[in-house]
Amino acid sequence: MGSASEFDPALALSHKFPDTTYSYTERDAALCALSVGVCLSDAVDADELKYVYHENGQESIKVLPTSSTLLVLRSGASGYNLPGLKYDPRLLLHGQQYIELYKPLPSSCHIHNKVSLAGLHDKGKAAILEIETKSYEKESGDLLCMNRTTVFLRGSGGFSKSSKPFSYTNYPVNQNPAVKIPESKPFSVFEDRTQPSQALLYRLSGDYNPLHSDPMVAKVAGFSRPILHGLCTLGFAVRAIIKCICRGDPDLVKSIAGRFFLHVYPGETLVTEMWLEGSRVIFRTKVKERKRTVLSGYVDLRGLTSSL
Numbered sequence: 001m002g003s004a005s006e007f008d009p010a011l012a013l014s015h016k017f018p019d020t021t022y023s024y025t026e027r028d029a030a031l032c033a034l035s036v037g038v039c040l041s042d043a044v045d046a047d048e049l050k051y052v053y054h055e056n057g058q059e060s061i062k063v064l065p066t067s068s069t070l071l072v073l074r075s076g077a078s079g080y081n082l083p084g085l086k087y088d089p090r091l092l093l094h095g096q097q098y099i100e101l102y103k104p105l106p107s108s109c110h111i112h113n114k115v116s117l118a119g120l121h122d123k124g125k126a127a128i129l130e131i132e133t134k135s136y137e138k139e140s141g142d143l144l145c146m147n148r149t150t151v152f153l154r155g156s157g158g159f160s161k162s163s164k165p166f167s168y169t170n171y172p173v174n175q176n177p178a179v180k181i182p183e184s185k186p187f188s189v190f191e192d193r194t195q196p197s198q199a200l201l202y203r204l205s206g207d208y209n210p211l212h213s214d215p216m217v218a219k220v221a222g223f224s225r226p227i228l229h230g231l232c233t234l235g236f237a238v239r240a241i242i243k244c245i246c247r248g249d250p251d252l253v254k255s256i257a258g259r260f261f262l263h264v265y266p267g268e269t270l271v272t273e274m275w276l277e278g279s280r281v282i283f284r285t286k287v288k289e290r291k292r293t294v295l296s297g298y299v300d301l302r303g304l305t306s307s308l
């Protein structure tokens, strides 16, 4: 169990993460797509079949931009170990995700990851830890994407040594996923029902955190049953945006930012509302059954035609 006295922010900040490597195949990419609801309600959906099948062979399938998180899972799906930070991994929740995509993701790839600490904050009742991963294609050396993961470590705050709460960030404020939701009617709304087994499928993408599969672990974490991975909810939301606004073209997505407000139980219905502001899509996802917002954020697009 973590406690404030076991936090040494200076030690954590001076830590140099080792580079990591990762390889994924067309099978991983297709599984990742299926686990965020691709072709869930229509097995021949013309916008989505390309993520799992291509007539020219599996090497020609497209990869969803949210699958970029697949590349960084090895660096800490159910917890991050770094000196100076001891906490209870069962109380960790995914708070935010920020993704930049520089090139369409290939259907299979060998990856070289450079990992760094992007933020550390004392929120009193919780600590917030932000880890940034830059993923390079091993063969070409090209930078493919950047993922910044914010985790909320409940029960681990209160470690500040002075009266001012400790807060360190090394990235621009305009990359903050917190957004103001417009008061106007949404440009588009998309509804999707997750399956009761959704988290059991999503975990095969590589996040084996037992919070999503083990009823006892879920109880300790304060939930009545295992909850859905935050990145699965984000995958459903971004899929909805690609479908409703990008006319099915995933390569239009330049960056994605999302903040998780509340847990989702597998089997619940996700309703994603979208507003178009220039080349930015602001979105909000609600759970229909509980009428609660679970996620909001924005997706920046490249080359959007004005005919929308």
Ligand SMILES: CCCCCCC[C@@H](O)CC(=O)SCCNC(=O)CCNC(=O)[C@H](O)C(C)(C)COP(=O)(O)OP(=O)(O)OC[C@H]1O[C@@H](n2cnc3c(N)ncnc32)[C@H](O)[C@@H]1OP(=O)(O)O
Pocket: 069, 072, 073, 076, 077, 078, 079, 092, 093, 094, 095, 096, 123, 128, 147, 149, 150, 151, 152, 207, 209, 211, 227, 228, 229, 230, 231, 259, 260, 261, 262, 263, 264
């Ligand atoms: C790619 C690698 C992936 C690895 C991912 C991690 C592993 C995964 O397996 C784990 C998961 O997927 S968990 C499932 C998804 N996440 C969730 O369900 C969490 C949903 N959110 C919550 O429960 C609350 O918002 C909660 C609990 C997060 C916060 O609620 P409160 O305690 O009520 O907080 P509040 O009092 O409102 O705010 C306190 C301060 O914290 C900031 N904050 C709030 N929500 C945040 C969030 N989601 N992310 C980041 N910061 C957040 C607030 O701004 C506030 O700070 P300040 O006082 O300075 O304004």
